[in-house]
Amino acid sequence: MTEIADIVPVLVDLLKPFNTENKPLTEATDIPAELNIDSVGVLDFIMEVEDHFDIEIPMNAVANIRTVGELAAYVKSKV
């Protein structure tokens, strides 16, 4: 079973192309607030996560996810 600790590094990796200011990325990183990613950028990143794990993350769910850790928990619930 995939654990959050396994998912976080994958998310951090997928987030790198969107981290234009090279901020440190951890489980606690607030994606839209700390990385200066606009709303469309967040959705583009989520698409990469969906395809990597072959899961569906509806846009409705994205509104409630802010940190890398929260996203990892969501991914864990789907894989």
Place this chain on the structure above:
Amino acid sequence: MVDLLDKHKGIMERFQRMTSLGINGLGVTNDQMLSPTRAMVDGREIILAGTNNYMGITFDPRCIAAGKKALDEFGTGTTGSRIANGSFALHKELEAELASFLGLEHCIIFTTGYQANLGMLSGLAGPKDTIYLDADSHSSIYDGCTLSGAKLVRFRHNDAADLDKRLSRSEGEEGGRLVVLEGIYSMLGDRAPLKDFVELKKKHEFQLCVDDAHSFGVLGPNGRGLGDEAGLSEHVDFVIGTFSKSVGAIGGFGASNHPLFETLRYAMRPYMFTASASPASIATSIEAIKVLKAEPERRAKIWANSERLYNGLKGLGFEMGCDVVSPVVAVKIPDELTTITKWNALFQGGVYVNMAVPPGTPNRLCLLRCSVSAAHTTQEIDHIIAVFKQAFNV
């Protein structure tokens, strides 16, 4: 106390940066409209190359006469919604005219194109349904989807294989499925590969909606939009469009052959809870649709003009928004500062285009976007190209 507007300080700072480099490109005031393609701004005559006036119909004497007659006969406004106050005969006449133009059974008109997307998408899909929307969809589609309460799944732009994958992920779930495409995408000018998406109907169950905001009047042998151009209209379940572009007025519509379509009138909040379109606007729209039907040469002219502008700018070495000729002619600019500077240079050269920057654009692109009109003369198109050449020193 938390000041509610504090959260927008970043927007204001960005706006001030943009306007400090010249005039406010996001709020030009046209002091006088001289024609569909010319306006007086700050005491200067400007060629309008960014106003979506595709058919160049805004000064058509027949439309103006129809608007004046409607003002005399029906007054200035409707002062309420069609559900509460009833319809004017003009509303029904426009719906019938439009249904006939589209070759469809049913048509419902809205007060604006934005409301057409809000109303149609929220009326069609509900909380148990799923909407699959193209990543490059217009904001009104995103907002309509949000209003619906449906599950929202975004697929990669114009990528039917990607949609196939996403439809497969939720196969067998309860609720209906709606796929939303656009005829011509407003930022880059490309159009949905309808054949590829229709092909997916053989594999997955879903209903298909096309927003022809930028393609109504423009695409297809009858100007009906993307389905007409692709010869696949019968596979498009719902069509959405606007009167603010090819029709030269304001308003929007939804249309379909679905036998229950009329019930949407009692299910769409953006239709029910707003005043209906004003008589003059409806009357000019009726006349404009008659003109579009009677004068297909307008379509021939817009495509000739589009080809001339697209090839002219491409020939100067610009990286184009898309690889096909389109009435939306966008050129990619490396960064926001250059976009603002060059927009000002174009304006000083007497040409108005649209400045498009993230997040309003796909893939964080910065664009200078032109929209071509059938009313542009060949000389005006050549002048636009010449001003680009001068502004960019190419």
